[in-house]
Amino acid sequence: MSSGIFAKEPRLRPSAMATVAERRFADAEALSDTNENARANGVAYLVGFVVEILLKARLVDKFPQIARKQQHEVSETEREIWRLIWRQHDLEGMLERMNELDAALKRRGERDGKDYSAELKKVCATWTIQARYSPRTMLMTEAREWLERVRLLKELLK
Amino acid sequence: MTQEQANSLAEALRGRFQAEVDVEQVGDRMRFRFGVVSPQFSQMTQLQRQDAVWQVVDATLPREATLDVSLILTFSPAEFADAGR
Numbered sequence: 001m002s003s004g005i006f007a008k009e010p011r012l013r014p015s016a017m018a019t020v021a022e023r024r025f026a027d028a029e030a031l032s033d034t035n036e037n038a039r040a041n042g043v044a045y046l047v048g049f050v051v052e053i054l055l056k057a058r059l060v061d062k063f064p065q066i067a068r069k070q071q072h073e074v075s076e077t078e079r080e081i082w083r084l085i086w087r088q089h090d091l092e093g094m095l096e097r098m099n100e101l102d103a104a105l106k107r108r109g110e111r112d113g114k115d116y117s118a119e120l121k122k123v124c125a126t127w128t129i130q131a132r133y134s135p136r137t138m139l140m141t142e143a144r145e146w147l148e149r150v151r152l153l154k155e156l157l158k
Numbered sequence: 159m160t161q162e163q164a165n166s167l168a169e170a171l172r173g174r175f176q177a178e179v180d181v182e183q184v185g186d187r188m189r190f191r192f193g194v195v196s197p198q199f200s201q202m203t204q205l206q207r208q209d210a211v212w213q214v215v216d217a218t219l220p221r222e223a224t225l226d227v228s229l230i231l232t233f234s235p236a237e238f239a240d241a242g243r
Contacts, residue, residue, distance in 0.1 A: 092229045096185050102225050117225060122208035125229040129204055133241040142203045
């Protein structure tokens with residue numbers, strides 16, 4: 001077998017990541033359509049992943065040089081960004097490095113009479129709790145509400 | 159957000175939810191994350207809790223300062239006891 005399989009780093013472009021996000025959102029909708037509570041955590045997991053990958057796409061767009069590097073090429077100062085993109089699932093950390101996104105969502109929300117910045121943080125907090133702290137099984141009604149909130153947010157994050 | 163504003167928000171969250179509240183600065187800017195533990199959350203979904211805590215944010219902070227609120231994590235006492243085990 002050729003060497004270096006594990007040395008290869010992902011090379012997803014933001015546009016491809018947006019496509020992946022759409023496909024996972026469609027998967028979440030399909031699970032939601034089953035109306036089975038046993039599938040609710042699956043819906044929640046997938047819509048959380050949709051937000052995560054769209055935030056990662058924005059980071060790749062903002063830091064293309066860092067995103068293109070292989071792990072051994074990354075400097076100390078670049079390491080945190082690189083890990084946020086390719087290794088971690090830290091939504092709060094990603095938001096922290098995209099103040100311009102937060103401000104843009106706030107401005108857009110003022111125009112539309114909605115606080116999209118807060119909406120994104122609500123979804124990220126819910127995902128963080130669900131992924132890191134909670135063994136709880138969700139009901140489909142709750143998962144579906146989450147799905148609907150992400151349906152709107154994903155369009156703003158693309 | 160100033161430290162005073164962060165403290166005001168923590169106080170408002172404590173008052174509104176009879177909660178235990180932790181505040182932590184995020185990164186090297188004046189941005190803060192909040193952890194809120196309240197028995198009132200026991201019967202609420204995560205999204206209902208988020209709507210409720212962000213109502214307090216909006217009622218307490220000026221608009222620009224709300225951008226410096228990072229995530230607000232919410233737990234019922236039982237969930238908090240289970241978390242991190």
